[in-house]
Amino acid sequence: DAKTTQPPSMDCAEGRAANLPCNHSTISGNEYVYWYRQIHSQGPQYIIHGLKNNETNEMASLIITEDRKSSTLILPHATLRDTAVYYCIVTRYSGGGADGLTFGKGTHLIIQP
Amino acid sequence: SQTIHQWPATLVQPVGSPLSLECTVEGTSNPNLYWYRQAAGRGLQLLFYSVGIGQISSEVPQNLSASRPQDRQFILSSKKLLLSDSGFYLCAWRREDRELFFGEGSRLTVL
Numbered sequence: 001d002a003k004t005t006q007p008p009s010m011d012c013a014e015g016r017a018a019n020l021p022c023n024h025s026t027i028s029g030n031e032y033v034y035w036y037r038q039i040h041s042q043g044p045q046y047i048i049h050g051l052k053n054n055e056t057n058e059m060a061s062l063i064i065t066e067d068r069k070s071s072t073l074i075l076p077h078a079t080l081r082d083t084a085v086y087y088c089i090v091t092r093y094s095g096g097g098a099d100g101l102t103f104g105k106g107t108h109l110i111i112q113p
Numbered sequence: 114s115q116t117i118h119q120w121p122a123t124l125v126q127p128v129g130s131p132l133s134l135e136c137t138v139e140g141t142s143n144p145n146l147y148w149y150r151q152a153a154g155r156g157l158q159l160l161f162y163s164v165g166i167g168q169i170s171s172e173v174p175q176n177l178s179a180s181r182p183q184d185r186q187f188i189l190s191s192k193k194l195l196l197s198d199s200g201f202y203l204c205a206w207r208r209e210d211r212e213l214f215f216g217e218g219s220r221l222t223v224l
Contacts, residue, residue: 034212036213041201041218041220042217042218043203043205043215043216043217043218044157044203044213044215045215046212046213046214049212100145100147100149100159100162100172100205100213101159101213102159103149103156103157104156105155105156106156
């Protein structure tokens with residue numbers, strides 16, 4: 001699976017859009033981009049995933065560049081409850097495959113009141 | 114709906130004592146099951162995964178073992194705990210091409 005690079009931490013004001021970048025320059029054509037988040041002392045929570053097209057759900061939007069070498073997770077109206085570590089993961093399999101997902105260190109997003 | 118349960122939520126054990134963490138999934142059948150560990154200030158490390166009863170794959174050599182005695186039950190064990198076994202242990206499941214669903218975790222402190 002391709003390696004990802006994320007900033008270790010970011011701040012965002014409450015009510016503003018939080019834009020979390022992820023670089024995955026070695027991504028292959030059949031690899032998906034997944035985002036999870038982990039609120040302190042809880043298990044990670046799935047947010048969204050995509051292959052080529054931009055995706056949106058009730059939690060967030062995922063913007064993937066045309067060359068697929070980077071992506072951005074957008075939380076449109078951040079709240080204090082969005083403070084968490086956000087993980088960007090690239091994997092060959094939709095759902096992660098039988099052997100699970102590899103989590104890096106992620107981005108610690110802090111929402112400021 | 115599907116749910117995943119882990120217990121105990123918190124555990125304090127002396128060095129050299131045994132360990133048993135249990136995870137069960139409800140509302141699905143034949144899930145893939147996973148054990149992750151998160152040491153203090155570090156990322157999640159995949160320890161074991163299982164695609165069926167009695168089928169266990171280990172990702173890293175360690176002092177721990179896993180078993181899957183029933184379709185929706187996954188157990189993490191150790192015969193003798195080490196200080197380095199302290200951490201936050203997470204069970205997860207998925208079925209077919211779906212995302213991973215995690216339990217609430219078990220926090221183990223080895224003294």
